[in-house]
Amino acid sequence: MKRLEVIGWWFNEQAPTELPRPQLLVDAAARAHAAPLTAYLRAGASLLRYPEPSFCRFACGEEDMGHADLTDGRFVWPEGLAHYVERHDVRLPEHFVNHALAQPLPLAPFALPKAKFGLYDSAPWVAWAKAQRACPDLHGFEIPTLDVLDRIAVDLGPVPHEAILACRGSSREVILAVEGGGIELHQLKAGGNPPQRFAGWHEWPLCGFGPQRARAPTTLSRRPKPGIPMGEFFANLKPQRDRQS
Ligand SMILES: [Zn+2]
Numbered sequence: 001m002k003r004l005e006v007i008g009w010w011f012n013e014q015a016p017t018e019l020p021r022p023q024l025l026v027d028a029a030a031r032a033h034a035a036p037l038t039a040y041l042r043a044g045a046s047l048l049r050y051p052e053p054s055f056c057r058f059a060c061g062e063e064d065m066g067h068a069d070l071t072d073g074r075f076v077w078p079e080g081l082a083h084y085v086e087r088h089d090v091r092l093p094e095h096f097v098n099h100a101l102a103q104p105l106p107l108a109p110f111a112l113p114k115a116k117f118g119l120y121d122s123a124p125w126v127a128w129a130k131a132q133r134a135c136p137d138l139h140g141f142e143i144p145t146l147d148v149l150d151r152i153a154v155d156l157g158p159v160p161h162e163a164i165l166a167c168r169g170s171s172r173e174v175i176l177a178v179e180g181g182g183i184e185l186h187q188l189k190a191g192g193n194p195p196q197r198f199a200g201w202h203e204w205p206l207c208g209f210g211p212q213r214a215r216a217p218t219t220l221s222r223r224p225k226p227g228i229p230m231g232e233f234f235a236n237l238k239p240q241r242d243r244q245s
Contacts, residue, residue, distance in 0.1 A: 001159035002102060003111065004047075004071055006122040007096050008081035010057050010154050011136060013201055016166050016175065018138050021201065022084050027091040034085050037092070040100040041082035041109055044070025048115040054080040058088050072103070073110035076120060093128045116227050135207040139173065141166040155188045 011019045046068045054065040066079025075096060084090035113119055129135050144152060144167045152164050152174055161176035165183070168174075172188040178197070183204070185196040198204055 001116075001118060002113070003121040004076040004119055005074065005094060006073050006098075006120050007077040009122060009125060010079070010083070011201070012057075014163070014165065014177075015143050016134045016136065016138055016141070016201070017143070018126065018130070018207060020092045020126075020132070020134035022088065022134075023202070024089045024134035024206075025129075025132060026089050028065065028089055030085065030089050030091045033097060034089070037097060038082040038086045039105060040072075040103065041070070041077060041085065043105050044072050045107070045110075045112055046079075047071045047076060048110060054078055056080070056083060056088075059190045060087065062087070069115070071112070072100075073113075074099070074108055087142065091132075095124070114229075116229060118227060124148055130207045133206050136201060137205045137207045138166065139207075140168045140170055141173075142168070152188070156186070159186060161186075217231075 011017070011021045049067045050069075051067075053063075053067050056062045056065055062083055065083060069076050070079055071077075074119045079087040081092075085092065126135065144164060148167060149164055152167060156164075156174070156176075159176070161178055161184070163177040164174055165177055166175040172187060172192065174186050175183045176186055181200055183198045183201065185198075187193045187195075189242045193196050
């Protein structure tokens with residue numbers, strides 16, 4: 001299967017993984033090619049529609065971020081990516097920008113691939129973003145499944161929190177959303193490290209890079225096997241997200 005290179009997947013504060021925070025990729029120099037680049041981003045063909053609309057990670061109030069993934073047959077990106085370039089001066093990988101600016105619009109017709117798991121390759125995007133120091137360091141953390149959430153809630157007991165965002169089995173640590181928009185790193189074992197508070201994800205340490213930090217990305221516990229239709233998976237995922245938030 002020919003894979004599509006992912007561009008523009010962002011960190012989600014409610015479901016944290018090692019995807020980049022666009023706030024760390026703001027660059028006024030990106031304005032120079034913003035107009036032709038956003039035109040290209042809007043010209044992609046719709047590959048897949050999600051049940052829930054996307055939202056702006058800058059919380060700027062924009063609500064029309066779209067439901068779809070768009071593709072040009074080589075790359076795939078969320079419909080809302082143009083907004084980040086146009087309104088927030090977010091910088092994208094140079095090889096993608098060069099490719100986009102070299103293509104005539106409208107796009108030449110191409111065969112739209114089937115949206116199946118395994119089609120998307122996000123590794124180059126994450127590697128690029130880590131090299132830009134734009135990714136929170138969440139090595140080993142996972143988004144908890146429903147039964148894991150229940151077990152963590154029992155272990156937490158009276159610890160005040162608004163949501164359990166992520167967990168790391170190897171260190172028995174959980175990341176909690178706490179009152180006032182903060183987050184707390186909490187170790188579940190007796191006599192463990194004292195809780196660490198952060199005012200928000202902007203204070204969380206970032207992924208380093210170099211040989212000793214070359215690690216597998218954070219995984220979603222319910223990561224599906226290649227070949228499963230994406231529409232079906234995301235339709236089933238929604239109840240879990242509702243429960244967590
Ligand atoms: Zn915005």
